[in-house]
Amino acid sequence: MRKNEIKREQSINALVDTALKLFSQNGYEATSIRMIAKEAEVSLGLMYNYFKSKEELLLEIFRRGSEDIHMSFEEGLANSEANVSEVAQHINQTVRLLKEKKLFWKLLHGIRMQTTVVHALKTQIEEQAKLIETKIKQNLSTAGFPHPELEAKLLFASIDGMASHYLLLDNYPIDDVASLLIRKYDKQ
C-alpha cells in the first residue's frame, strides 16, 4: 500500500529536519530525543522505528547533507559563468551553499571539534575537507599561483573562517567579505 510509504517518508523527513534544526542550535548532546519528537510532532518512540539510535539519526543528517552539497556543487559546475575565474566561482558557490544549508553547516562546524562524537563522522568530515582543499589547489594552480599547495591551505582557511563567522553572527555581510576575498585572488 502506497499510503504507508508516504506517511513513513513524512515522519522520517520531519524527524530529520527537526533534528538538524535542534542539533545545530543546541548541539548534539544537548538535544534530547524527546525534544526532537515533540517539535516534530510525533511520538517519542517513533524515531526508533526508522533509526537504530540517536547517532544513526545524526549520521542520516550527514548523509543527506553531504549529498545535497555534492549535488549543489555539480549543479554549480554545470552553470559556470564564462567570464568568472574558477576561484571566484568556488567562493560564490560556497556562499550560496552556506545560505541554502545554513543549519547543516552550523551543525558541521559545531561538531567537528569534538574528538569523541561519532567516530564515523570524523573520517567523513576530514575526507570532505581534503577534497575541497584539493579542488582549491587546482583552481589556484590553474590561475598561475606559485606554491598552490600552501596557497590552497590559506584560501581554504579564509573561506572556512568566513563561513564560521557567517554562521555565528547575525547580519554578517558575507557577500561583501566574499567579494573582497575574490577581488584579492582575481587581482592576483
Add this chain to the structure above:
Amino acid sequence: MRKNEIKREQSINALVDTALKLFSQNGYEATSIRMIAKEAEVSLGLMYNYFKSKEELLLEIFRRGSEDIHMSFEEGLANSEANVSEVAQHINQTVRLLKEKKLFWKLLHGIRMQTTVVHALKTQIEEQAKLIETKIKQNLSTAGFPHPELEAKLLFASIDGMASHYLLLDNYPIDDVASLLIRKYDKQ
C-alpha cells in the same frame, strides 16, 4: 593557615586544568563532573566547595583563558619588534597563543556554535571577538588599507579559519600558512 590555602589552590588548579582537558576533548555535555573529579584526584564533595556547579567550572575556565590571552597579548605588545608591521605582529601573536593554549582554543571553537550552552559565555565570546576585530581594523587602517572595516572582517576570518584548521588537524603547517598570510598583507 597557609598550608590549607596552598592545597586549596592546587585542588582548584587541578580541577580547572582537568576540566579544560576533558571539555575540549569530549565536549562540555559529554564530560561528567565525576570524570573531572576522579581525574583531578579531588573528591566530588570537595569540588562543590570550590565550584557551585558544572557551569561555574566552565565559566572559570573561560575567565582564566581570557585573562591568559589578554596578558599574553599585552606582553606581546611590550616586546613588539621594530621592523615588523602591526598586522604581522598580530598574526604572530595569535599563532603563539594558539600553540600555548591549544586546549582552551579548542574548547572555545567547539562551544561557540551552540546557542544554548551557557548563555553567559555567548556575550563574553562575542565581545572578545569584537575587540579583536577592532584591533585588526586599527592595524589595517594604520597600514593604509582602504575599507578597513571590511578588510578587518576578512582578515579576522582568515586568521580564525587558520586557527580552526590548526586545532582540527594534526601536523597543520600553521607557521607556513601564517607567513604566507603576513606576506599578503605586508606586500599590501
Add this chain to the structure above:
Amino acid sequence: MRKNEIKREQSINALVDTALKLFSQNGYEATSIRMIAKEAEVSLGLMYNYFKSKEELLLEIFRRGSEDIHMSFEEGLANSEANVSEVAQHINQTVRLLKEKKLFWKLLHGIRMQTTVVHALKTQIEEQAKLIETKIKQNLSTAGFPHPELEAKLLFASIDGMASHYLLLDNYPIDDVASLLIRKYDKQ
C-alpha cells in the same frame, strides 16, 4: 473460502512454532512480539488478529503442548508392550516425549519457577504434575511397592531431574540413565 482458512491455519502454526522456539531459547520476557512476527513472517497487525496478547500466545503454546503430551501418552498406553512393567513404560514414554517435544519441555522447565509469570499457567502446570505423580503412584502400587505415595514422589523427582539434565546439557545419555532407573525399579 477454504484457501483463507488454510492460510490462517498456516500463519497461526508458524506463530506458535516460532514463539515456542524463541520463548524456550530466550525466555518469555526476553522475547519480543516483533521478533516472533518477523521470524514467522507474519505481520505484526495480523498476529493480533489471531492472538489478543503475548500472554495469549503463551497460553496457546501450553494448550497445544499439553494436548500433544496427553495424546502421546494415550497412544503409548494403547501400544503397551506385554512384558514390560508399567513403571518402565512410563519412563520410556517420558523419554520419548522429551525427545519429541524438547522445546516445549524446555519452556516448561524454564518458566515453572517464576511465580509471577502468567498465573493461569501455574495452576495448569501444577495440576498436570499432580496427575503424573498420581499415575506413578498407581504404577508403583501395582508393582507392590510399600509407601507408594512417598515412592512416587521420589521416582517423579528422579524422572524430572533426568529430564532437566537432558534439556540442559548437550549429549546427555538419557537412554542409559533411563535404563538404569528402570532396572532399579524393575529389580524391585
Add this chain to the structure above:
Amino acid sequence: MRKNEIKREQSINALVDTALKLFSQNGYEATSIRMIAKEAEVSLGLMYNYFKSKEELLLEIFRRGSEDIHMSFEEGLANSEANVSEVAQHINQTVRLLKEKKLFWKLLHGIRMQTTVVHALKTQIEEQAKLIETKIKQNLSTAGFPHPELEAKLLFASIDGMASHYLLLDNYPIDDVASLLIRKYDKQ
C-alpha cells in the same frame, strides 16, 4: 571514615538481598531495578554506584551464593558423622543447603534453562554441576557401585529433581523423600 563504609555495606547488602528475593520470585527479566530499589528502600539510582549494571548485580548474587554453598559444604565435611555413608551425607547436606539458601537455589533453577541470560553464568553453573557430579561419582565408587559414572548421573538427577520439587511446591516433604533416597543407596 568508617561510617561511610558501613553505610555502603548496608546498602549493597540490602540491594543484593532484595534482588535475590525478587529475581527468584519473578525471574531476572521480569524484575525491574525500580522494584528492587523500592523494596530495598533505597533510591532508584543507588544500585549504579555499586554495580555497573543489572547484570553485574545478578553476577554478584551468584558470586555470593556460590561462596556460601562452597563454605557450607566445607563446613559439612568437617562435621561429618562417623557411621553415615558418604552418599547419605551428601544428600543430607544438599537438603540442609536447600533449606538455608532456598531463594538462591530457586533463582538458579529458574535461570539455568535460559540460553540467552548472562552467558558468563552458564559456564559457571555448568562447572559447578560437573563438580557435584564428580563428587557423587566418587562417593558411589567408594560405596562399591558398579558403573559409578552412570550411577552418578542418575543419583544427581534424582537429587536435582527432588530439589526442584521442593523449590516449586509448598509443603514438599523433602526430608522424607531424601530419607527414602538414602535408604535406596545405603541398602545398596
Add this chain to the structure above:
DNA sequence: AATGAATGAGACTTCATTCAT
C-alpha cells in the same frame, strides 16, 4: 483480511547535585 506506522509507558542507566558524617 492484512499491513506496519504510530503510541507512550516503562525499562535500564547516567548525571549533577545534596548532605550526613
Add this chain to the structure above:
DNA sequence: TATGAATGAAGTCTCATTCAT
C-alpha cells in the same frame, strides 16, 4: 575541610499494543 553515599530527574531505548488505511 573533606568525603562519597545518596537522590531522583532526565536521558536513551524497547516494547506490547492500537489503529488508520
